[in-house]
Amino acid sequence: MVFSETRYFNKHRVMTFNSSWNKFVGHTDYGKAWAQQLNSDSHFMVWARLQVDIFCKFYASHYFSFVNKTVQPRVHLMLIKPASSSHPATLMCSAYDFYPKPIKLSWLSNGKDITSHVTSTEELSNDNWYYQAHSHLEYTPSSGERISCVVEHASFSQSMVYDWDSCIPDPEMKNKMVTGVAGLLLGTITAITGLVYYRKKSTGHILVPTQPIPRVIDVAFDGNGSCPSGLMPGDADS
Missing domain, CATH: 2.60.40.10 (Immunoglobulins)
Incomplete structure:
Protein backbone atom coordinates (compact mmCIF):
# COMPACT_ATOMS: atom_id res chain seq x y z
CA MET A 1 0.00 0.00 0.00
CA VAL A 2 1.43 3.36 -1.08
CA PHE A 3 0.58 6.90 -0.06
CA SER A 4 1.14 9.50 -2.78
CA GLU A 5 0.48 13.24 -2.71
CA THR A 6 1.10 15.73 -5.52
CA ARG A 7 1.01 19.52 -5.21
CA TYR A 8 -0.11 21.67 -8.16
CA PHE A 9 0.02 25.38 -8.91
CA ASN A 10 -1.90 26.84 -11.87
CA LYS A 11 -2.44 23.27 -13.12
CA HIS A 12 1.30 22.65 -13.18
CA ARG A 13 2.76 19.83 -11.10
CA VAL A 14 5.13 21.31 -8.54
CA MET A 15 6.08 18.57 -6.07
CA THR A 16 5.22 14.93 -5.26
CA PHE A 17 5.60 12.77 -2.18
CA ASN A 18 5.52 8.99 -2.48
CA SER A 19 5.82 6.73 0.56
CA SER A 20 7.80 4.19 -1.46
CA TRP A 21 10.43 6.91 -2.12
CA ASN A 22 10.35 8.21 1.48
CA LYS A 23 10.99 11.71 0.20
CA PHE A 24 9.54 14.66 -1.72
CA VAL A 25 10.53 15.21 -5.35
CA GLY A 26 10.28 18.62 -7.01
CA HIS A 27 9.20 19.07 -10.64
CA THR A 28 9.92 22.81 -10.99
CA ASP A 29 12.64 25.05 -9.64
CA TYR A 30 10.35 26.21 -6.87
CA GLY A 31 9.20 22.63 -6.25
CA LYS A 32 12.76 21.34 -5.98
CA ALA A 33 13.64 23.99 -3.41
CA TRP A 34 10.46 23.24 -1.47
CA ALA A 35 11.12 19.47 -1.58
CA GLN A 36 14.67 19.94 -0.30
CA GLN A 37 13.36 22.00 2.62
CA LEU A 38 10.74 19.37 3.59
CA ASN A 39 13.15 16.45 3.22
CA SER A 40 15.50 18.10 5.70
CA ASP A 41 12.71 18.45 8.29
CA SER A 42 12.91 15.18 10.26
CA HIS A 43 9.65 15.77 12.18
CA PHE A 44 7.68 16.48 9.02
CA MET A 45 9.14 13.43 7.27
CA VAL A 46 8.01 11.17 10.14
CA TRP A 47 4.49 12.54 9.73
CA ALA A 48 4.60 12.03 5.94
CA ARG A 49 5.76 8.41 6.23
CA LEU A 50 2.99 7.65 8.76
CA GLN A 51 0.29 8.63 6.27
CA VAL A 52 0.22 5.06 4.98
CA ASP A 53 -1.00 3.86 8.39
CA ILE A 54 -2.97 6.96 9.39
CA PHE A 55 -4.80 7.56 6.13
CA CYS A 56 -4.49 4.66 3.68
CA LYS A 57 -4.85 1.60 5.91
CA PHE A 58 -7.56 3.18 8.07
CA TYR A 59 -9.89 4.04 5.19
CA ALA A 60 -8.99 0.90 3.26
CA SER A 61 -10.14 -1.29 6.16
CA HIS A 62 -13.54 0.40 6.13
CA TYR A 63 -13.76 0.26 2.35
CA PHE A 64 -12.91 -3.43 2.01
CA SER A 65 -15.17 -4.38 4.91
CA PHE A 66 -18.06 -3.00 2.85
CA VAL A 67 -16.81 -4.20 -0.53
CA ASN A 68 -16.44 -7.77 0.72
CA LYS A 69 -19.92 -7.74 2.24
CA THR A 70 -22.50 -9.96 0.55
CA VAL A 71 -26.26 -10.05 1.03
CA GLN A 72 -28.33 -12.96 -0.24
CA PRO A 73 -31.25 -12.11 -2.52
CA PRO A 169 -52.63 -19.79 -7.37
CA ASP A 170 -51.73 -17.05 -9.80
CA PRO A 171 -51.93 -13.44 -8.52
CA GLU A 172 -55.27 -12.71 -10.26
CA MET A 173 -56.97 -15.77 -8.77
CA LYS A 174 -55.40 -15.03 -5.39
CA ASN A 175 -56.79 -11.48 -5.47
CA LYS A 176 -60.26 -12.81 -6.31
CA MET A 177 -60.08 -15.26 -3.40
CA VAL A 178 -58.99 -12.53 -1.00
CA THR A 179 -61.79 -10.23 -2.23
CA GLY A 180 -64.39 -12.99 -1.82
CA VAL A 181 -63.26 -13.86 1.71
CA ALA A 182 -63.20 -10.19 2.68
CA GLY A 183 -66.74 -9.69 1.33
CA LEU A 184 -68.03 -12.76 3.18
CA LEU A 185 -66.40 -11.61 6.41
CA LEU A 186 -67.84 -8.10 6.05
CA GLY A 187 -71.34 -9.48 5.40
CA THR A 188 -71.14 -11.73 8.46
CA ILE A 189 -70.04 -8.85 10.69
CA THR A 190 -72.86 -6.66 9.36
CA ALA A 191 -75.48 -9.36 10.01
CA ILE A 192 -74.23 -10.00 13.56
CA THR A 193 -74.18 -6.26 14.31
CA GLY A 194 -77.77 -5.87 13.07
CA LEU A 195 -78.96 -8.84 15.14
CA VAL A 196 -77.32 -7.51 18.31
CA TYR A 197 -78.82 -4.07 17.73
CA TYR A 198 -82.30 -5.56 17.21
CA ARG A 199 -82.08 -7.66 20.38
CA LYS A 200 -80.98 -4.66 22.45
CA LYS A 201 -83.85 -2.53 21.14
CA SER A 202 -86.36 -5.33 21.88
CA THR A 203 -85.21 -5.84 25.50
CA GLY A 204 -87.53 -4.13 28.05
CA HIS A 205 -90.21 -3.24 25.49
CA ILE A 206 -93.74 -3.12 27.07
CA LEU A 207 -96.63 -4.21 24.87
CA VAL A 208 -99.56 -1.76 24.85
CA PRO A 209 -102.97 -3.39 24.14
CA THR A 210 -104.90 -2.04 21.22
CA GLN A 211 -108.38 -3.05 22.64
CA PRO A 212 -109.99 -1.21 25.61
CA ILE A 213 -109.60 -2.92 28.98
CA PRO A 214 -112.99 -4.00 30.51
CA ARG A 215 -113.99 -2.09 33.66
CA VAL A 216 -114.67 -4.43 36.60
CA ILE A 217 -117.32 -3.36 39.14
CA ASP A 218 -117.98 -5.10 42.41
CA VAL A 219 -121.74 -5.70 42.75
CA ALA A 220 -123.43 -6.61 46.02
CA PHE A 221 -126.72 -8.54 45.74
CA ASP A 222 -129.47 -8.33 48.31
CA GLY A 223 -131.00 -11.31 49.92
CA ASN A 224 -133.53 -11.79 47.15
CA GLY A 225 -130.80 -12.13 44.50
CA SER A 226 -131.74 -8.92 42.78
CA CYS A 227 -129.40 -6.11 41.81
CA PRO A 228 -129.38 -2.88 43.72
CA SER A 229 -131.63 -0.26 42.39
CA GLY A 230 -130.31 1.74 39.48
CA LEU A 231 -127.79 -0.94 38.37
CA MET A 232 -128.55 -3.57 35.76
CA PRO A 233 -126.49 -6.75 35.26
CA GLY A 234 -125.34 -5.59 31.82
CA ASP A 235 -123.82 -2.44 33.31
CA ALA A 236 -120.81 -4.35 34.69
CA ASP A 237 -119.48 -4.92 31.18
CA SER A 238 -119.85 -1.34 30.03
Whole structure:
Protein backbone atom coordinates (compact mmCIF):
# COMPACT_ATOMS: atom_id res chain seq x y z
CA MET A 1 0.00 0.00 0.00
CA VAL A 2 1.43 3.36 -1.08
CA PHE A 3 0.58 6.90 -0.06
CA SER A 4 1.14 9.50 -2.78
CA GLU A 5 0.48 13.24 -2.71
CA THR A 6 1.10 15.73 -5.52
CA ARG A 7 1.01 19.52 -5.21
CA TYR A 8 -0.11 21.67 -8.16
CA PHE A 9 0.02 25.38 -8.91
CA ASN A 10 -1.90 26.84 -11.87
CA LYS A 11 -2.44 23.27 -13.12
CA HIS A 12 1.30 22.65 -13.18
CA ARG A 13 2.76 19.83 -11.10
CA VAL A 14 5.13 21.31 -8.54
CA MET A 15 6.08 18.57 -6.07
CA THR A 16 5.22 14.93 -5.26
CA PHE A 17 5.60 12.77 -2.18
CA ASN A 18 5.52 8.99 -2.48
CA SER A 19 5.82 6.73 0.56
CA SER A 20 7.80 4.19 -1.46
CA TRP A 21 10.43 6.91 -2.12
CA ASN A 22 10.35 8.21 1.48
CA LYS A 23 10.99 11.71 0.20
CA PHE A 24 9.54 14.66 -1.72
CA VAL A 25 10.53 15.21 -5.35
CA GLY A 26 10.28 18.62 -7.01
CA HIS A 27 9.20 19.07 -10.64
CA THR A 28 9.92 22.81 -10.99
CA ASP A 29 12.64 25.05 -9.64
CA TYR A 30 10.35 26.21 -6.87
CA GLY A 31 9.20 22.63 -6.25
CA LYS A 32 12.76 21.34 -5.98
CA ALA A 33 13.64 23.99 -3.41
CA TRP A 34 10.46 23.24 -1.47
CA ALA A 35 11.12 19.47 -1.58
CA GLN A 36 14.67 19.94 -0.30
CA GLN A 37 13.36 22.00 2.62
CA LEU A 38 10.74 19.37 3.59
CA ASN A 39 13.15 16.45 3.22
CA SER A 40 15.50 18.10 5.70
CA ASP A 41 12.71 18.45 8.29
CA SER A 42 12.91 15.18 10.26
CA HIS A 43 9.65 15.77 12.18
CA PHE A 44 7.68 16.48 9.02
CA MET A 45 9.14 13.43 7.27
CA VAL A 46 8.01 11.17 10.14
CA TRP A 47 4.49 12.54 9.73
CA ALA A 48 4.60 12.03 5.94
CA ARG A 49 5.76 8.41 6.23
CA LEU A 50 2.99 7.65 8.76
CA GLN A 51 0.29 8.63 6.27
CA VAL A 52 0.22 5.06 4.98
CA ASP A 53 -1.00 3.86 8.39
CA ILE A 54 -2.97 6.96 9.39
CA PHE A 55 -4.80 7.56 6.13
CA CYS A 56 -4.49 4.66 3.68
CA LYS A 57 -4.85 1.60 5.91
CA PHE A 58 -7.56 3.18 8.07
CA TYR A 59 -9.89 4.04 5.19
CA ALA A 60 -8.99 0.90 3.26
CA SER A 61 -10.14 -1.29 6.16
CA HIS A 62 -13.54 0.40 6.13
CA TYR A 63 -13.76 0.26 2.35
CA PHE A 64 -12.91 -3.43 2.01
CA SER A 65 -15.17 -4.38 4.91
CA PHE A 66 -18.06 -3.00 2.85
CA VAL A 67 -16.81 -4.20 -0.53
CA ASN A 68 -16.44 -7.77 0.72
CA LYS A 69 -19.92 -7.74 2.24
CA THR A 70 -22.50 -9.96 0.55
CA VAL A 71 -26.26 -10.05 1.03
CA GLN A 72 -28.33 -12.96 -0.24
CA PRO A 73 -31.25 -12.11 -2.52
CA ARG A 74 -34.89 -12.77 -1.68
CA VAL A 75 -36.16 -14.87 -4.58
CA HIS A 76 -39.81 -15.02 -5.68
CA LEU A 77 -41.13 -17.25 -8.46
CA MET A 78 -44.63 -16.47 -9.68
CA LEU A 79 -47.04 -16.94 -12.56
CA ILE A 80 -47.91 -13.55 -14.00
CA LYS A 81 -49.96 -14.79 -16.99
CA PRO A 82 -51.69 -18.19 -17.15
CA ALA A 83 -51.69 -20.22 -20.33
CA SER A 84 -54.63 -20.04 -22.75
CA SER A 85 -55.51 -21.51 -26.13
CA SER A 86 -53.78 -18.63 -27.93
CA HIS A 87 -51.01 -17.57 -25.53
CA PRO A 88 -48.34 -19.44 -23.54
CA ALA A 89 -47.93 -19.00 -19.80
CA THR A 90 -45.45 -16.46 -18.42
CA LEU A 91 -43.38 -17.07 -15.30
CA MET A 92 -41.33 -14.40 -13.54
CA CYS A 93 -38.32 -15.07 -11.34
CA SER A 94 -37.39 -12.06 -9.20
CA ALA A 95 -34.41 -11.46 -6.93
CA TYR A 96 -34.63 -8.59 -4.42
CA ASP A 97 -32.31 -6.76 -2.00
CA PHE A 98 -29.00 -8.41 -2.89
CA TYR A 99 -25.41 -7.17 -2.85
CA PRO A 100 -23.03 -7.01 -4.70
CA LYS A 101 -24.57 -6.12 -8.04
CA PRO A 102 -23.63 -9.02 -10.37
CA ILE A 103 -26.25 -11.79 -10.48
CA LYS A 104 -27.42 -14.38 -13.01
CA LEU A 105 -30.97 -15.71 -13.40
CA SER A 106 -31.58 -18.68 -15.68
CA TRP A 107 -34.24 -21.34 -16.29
CA LEU A 108 -34.38 -25.14 -16.31
CA SER A 109 -36.93 -27.55 -17.74
CA ASN A 110 -36.61 -30.97 -16.11
CA GLY A 111 -33.01 -30.10 -15.26
CA LYS A 112 -32.06 -28.89 -18.77
CA ASP A 113 -31.19 -25.30 -19.67
CA ILE A 114 -33.84 -23.16 -21.35
CA THR A 115 -32.35 -20.60 -23.74
CA SER A 116 -35.35 -19.50 -25.80
CA HIS A 117 -38.34 -17.33 -24.87
CA VAL A 118 -36.40 -15.86 -21.93
CA THR A 119 -36.26 -12.11 -21.21
CA SER A 120 -34.16 -10.72 -18.36
CA THR A 121 -33.66 -7.24 -16.97
CA GLU A 122 -30.39 -5.69 -15.90
CA GLU A 123 -29.60 -5.26 -12.22
CA LEU A 124 -31.74 -2.37 -10.97
CA SER A 125 -30.60 -0.19 -8.09
CA ASN A 126 -32.87 0.26 -5.06
CA ASP A 127 -31.05 3.52 -4.13
CA ASN A 128 -29.95 1.92 -0.84
CA TRP A 129 -26.86 0.01 -2.08
CA TYR A 130 -29.01 -3.04 -2.82
CA TYR A 131 -30.25 -4.31 -6.18
CA GLN A 132 -33.05 -6.27 -7.82
CA ALA A 133 -33.31 -8.25 -11.05
CA HIS A 134 -36.10 -10.06 -12.93
CA SER A 135 -36.34 -12.77 -15.58
CA HIS A 136 -39.43 -13.80 -17.59
CA LEU A 137 -40.07 -17.14 -19.24
CA GLU A 138 -42.82 -17.86 -21.76
CA TYR A 139 -43.67 -21.56 -21.94
CA THR A 140 -46.49 -23.96 -22.70
CA PRO A 141 -47.17 -26.19 -19.68
CA SER A 142 -47.00 -29.93 -20.22
CA SER A 143 -47.87 -32.80 -17.90
CA GLY A 144 -45.03 -33.77 -15.57
CA GLU A 145 -42.75 -30.89 -16.62
CA ARG A 146 -40.69 -29.28 -13.84
CA ILE A 147 -39.75 -25.64 -14.38
CA SER A 148 -37.01 -24.15 -12.19
CA CYS A 149 -35.28 -20.80 -11.77
CA VAL A 150 -31.53 -20.87 -11.10
CA VAL A 151 -29.94 -17.98 -9.18
CA GLU A 152 -26.16 -17.47 -9.15
CA HIS A 153 -24.77 -14.83 -6.79
CA ALA A 154 -21.62 -14.16 -4.78
CA SER A 155 -23.56 -14.58 -1.52
CA PHE A 156 -24.29 -18.25 -2.38
CA SER A 157 -21.67 -20.95 -2.09
CA GLN A 158 -23.42 -22.73 -4.98
CA SER A 159 -26.18 -22.08 -7.47
CA MET A 160 -29.63 -22.03 -5.89
CA VAL A 161 -32.50 -23.77 -7.71
CA TYR A 162 -36.11 -22.72 -7.11
CA ASP A 163 -38.84 -24.99 -8.52
CA TRP A 164 -42.13 -23.59 -9.76
CA ASP A 165 -45.12 -25.05 -7.89
CA SER A 166 -48.15 -25.05 -10.18
CA CYS A 167 -50.42 -25.55 -7.16
CA ILE A 168 -49.78 -21.98 -6.06
CA PRO A 169 -52.63 -19.79 -7.37
CA ASP A 170 -51.73 -17.05 -9.80
CA PRO A 171 -51.93 -13.44 -8.52
CA GLU A 172 -55.27 -12.71 -10.26
CA MET A 173 -56.97 -15.77 -8.77
CA LYS A 174 -55.40 -15.03 -5.39
CA ASN A 175 -56.79 -11.48 -5.47
CA LYS A 176 -60.26 -12.81 -6.31
CA MET A 177 -60.08 -15.26 -3.40
CA VAL A 178 -58.99 -12.53 -1.00
CA THR A 179 -61.79 -10.23 -2.23
CA GLY A 180 -64.39 -12.99 -1.82
CA VAL A 181 -63.26 -13.86 1.71
CA ALA A 182 -63.20 -10.19 2.68
CA GLY A 183 -66.74 -9.69 1.33
CA LEU A 184 -68.03 -12.76 3.18
CA LEU A 185 -66.40 -11.61 6.41
CA LEU A 186 -67.84 -8.10 6.05
CA GLY A 187 -71.34 -9.48 5.40
CA THR A 188 -71.14 -11.73 8.46
CA ILE A 189 -70.04 -8.85 10.69
CA THR A 190 -72.86 -6.66 9.36
CA ALA A 191 -75.48 -9.36 10.01
CA ILE A 192 -74.23 -10.00 13.56
CA THR A 193 -74.18 -6.26 14.31
CA GLY A 194 -77.77 -5.87 13.07
CA LEU A 195 -78.96 -8.84 15.14
CA VAL A 196 -77.32 -7.51 18.31
CA TYR A 197 -78.82 -4.07 17.73
CA TYR A 198 -82.30 -5.56 17.21
CA ARG A 199 -82.08 -7.66 20.38
CA LYS A 200 -80.98 -4.66 22.45
CA LYS A 201 -83.85 -2.53 21.14
CA SER A 202 -86.36 -5.33 21.88
CA THR A 203 -85.21 -5.84 25.50
CA GLY A 204 -87.53 -4.13 28.05
CA HIS A 205 -90.21 -3.24 25.49
CA ILE A 206 -93.74 -3.12 27.07
CA LEU A 207 -96.63 -4.21 24.87
CA VAL A 208 -99.56 -1.76 24.85
CA PRO A 209 -102.97 -3.39 24.14
CA THR A 210 -104.90 -2.04 21.22
CA GLN A 211 -108.38 -3.05 22.64
CA PRO A 212 -109.99 -1.21 25.61
CA ILE A 213 -109.60 -2.92 28.98
CA PRO A 214 -112.99 -4.00 30.51
CA ARG A 215 -113.99 -2.09 33.66
CA VAL A 216 -114.67 -4.43 36.60
CA ILE A 217 -117.32 -3.36 39.14
CA ASP A 218 -117.98 -5.10 42.41
CA VAL A 219 -121.74 -5.70 42.75
CA ALA A 220 -123.43 -6.61 46.02
CA PHE A 221 -126.72 -8.54 45.74
CA ASP A 222 -129.47 -8.33 48.31
CA GLY A 223 -131.00 -11.31 49.92
CA ASN A 224 -133.53 -11.79 47.15
CA GLY A 225 -130.80 -12.13 44.50
CA SER A 226 -131.74 -8.92 42.78
CA CYS A 227 -129.40 -6.11 41.81
CA PRO A 228 -129.38 -2.88 43.72
CA SER A 229 -131.63 -0.26 42.39
CA GLY A 230 -130.31 1.74 39.48
CA LEU A 231 -127.79 -0.94 38.37
CA MET A 232 -128.55 -3.57 35.76
CA PRO A 233 -126.49 -6.75 35.26
CA GLY A 234 -125.34 -5.59 31.82
CA ASP A 235 -123.82 -2.44 33.31
CA ALA A 236 -120.81 -4.35 34.69
CA ASP A 237 -119.48 -4.92 31.18
CA SER A 238 -119.85 -1.34 30.03
